[in-house]
Amino acid sequence: MVFTGVVAYPLTPFTADSAVNSAELSLLVDRLARSGVDSVTVLGSSGSFAYLDGDERKRVISCAVDAAAGRVPLAVGISAVATREVVAGARAAERLGADGVVLSPVSYLPLTDDELIALVEEVASATTLPICLYNNPSTTQFSIDVELVGRLEHVPSLVAFKDTAATPAEFADRAARLRGALNRRISHGASGDPLIATGEVTADAWHTGLAALLPASYLAFRAAVLKGDPARVSAERSRLVPVVQAVHRLRKLSGLHALGRACGVDAGDPRRPLLPIAGSEQRDLARLAEAFDDVEDGVQG
Numbered sequence: 001m002v003f004t005g006v007v008a009y010p011l012t013p014f015t016a017d018s019a020v021n022s023a024e025l026s027l028l029v030d031r032l033a034r035s036g037v038d039s040v041t042v043l044g045s046s047g048s049f050a051y052l053d054g055d056e057r058k059r060v061i062s063c064a065v066d067a068a069a070g071r072v073p074l075a076v077g078i079s080a081v082a083t084r085e086v087v088a089g090a091r092a093a094e095r096l097g098a099d100g101v102v103l104s105p106v107s108y109l110p111l112t113d114d115e116l117i118a119l120v121e122e123v124a125s126a127t128t129l130p131i132c133l134y135n136n137p138s139t140t141q142f143s144i145d146v147e148l149v150g151r152l153e154h155v156p157s158l159v160a161f162k163d164t165a166a167t168p169a170e171f172a173d174r175a176a177r178l179r180g181a182l183n184r185r186i187s188h189g190a191s192g193d194p195l196i197a198t199g200e201v202t203a204d205a206w207h208t209g210l211a212a213l214l215p216a217s218y219l220a221f222r223a224a225v226l227k228g229d230p231a232r233v234s235a236e237r238s239r240l241v242p243v244v245q246a247v248h249r250l251r252k253l254s255g256l257h258a259l260g261r262a263c264g265v266d267a268g269d270p271r272r273p274l275l276p277i278a279g280s281e282q283r284d285l286a287r288l289a290e291a292f293d294d295v296e297d298g299v300q301g
Helices: 020-033 052-068 083-095 113-126 146-150 167-180 215-227 230-249 252-262 279-291
Strands: 005-008 039-042 074-077 100-103 130-133 158-163 188-190 206-207
Touching: 005 215, 020 215, 039 052, 052 074, 052 083, 052 279, 074 083, 083 100, 083 113, 083 188, 100 113, 113 130, 113 146, 130 188, 130 279, 146 158, 146 167, 158 167, 158 206, 167 188, 206 215, 215 230, 230 252, 230 279, 252 279
Parallel strands: 005 039, 005 206, 039 074, 074 100, 100 130, 130 158, 158 188, 188 206
Antiparallel strands: none
């Protein structure tokens, strides 16, 4: 698994009593496998990983692996506060049949550079699966400098870097610096739907939760960006940008669950202490989602 193209991060659906809705998760992963996305990652931020215990995470992995059925590469988020929990997640992902892992340096205290290096090395020692390192400073309070990624190139299973930036120009600068810091190539992917929705970031991959609900549009949008088709880029942006803005205005995870319902997914409410969005905002999202009905058969059908 190389983490390129459109990497979709599905939400974890919940039942009315806040249990993991395995049946609905299976349907969602199956639809993504049929949609043409390049890979799927469960237990990311969009998948509520921080609100699931170890047994629930294993249930999500098993369910997703079975639903993907080898038709699309399936990665697993393994982030946790304690290294032993991260390592246990990596081993579980490999044992249960995943194709890769995504690691964000979650910690109660922001990690030092040496602590991050040690964490990646321990994960690499615990699993043979390809690793995608995730820079998520808004959550971890720790920004991974691209030169630090260069200090990790001795870890052969580190194949991808999921990165973010405030602007397309800043992302381009980070991409150039990353190339200069490495003696081998790894996938440099963009994270953050507001950044992706500018239409100005190609990157090796787009890592996105919204693509798990609107896969056809994200695939068409990326194709237009890579081709350099300004008319098509503008057309896709005109539909995507209002949705991206609405979801992020509502708090991303609560917004994703609301958008999931608008797209025909039995997403349930986010797990407490997160609260669902108000009914009026749900109706607004439903109206925005209507623009995608003609292309999102894989999700809404």
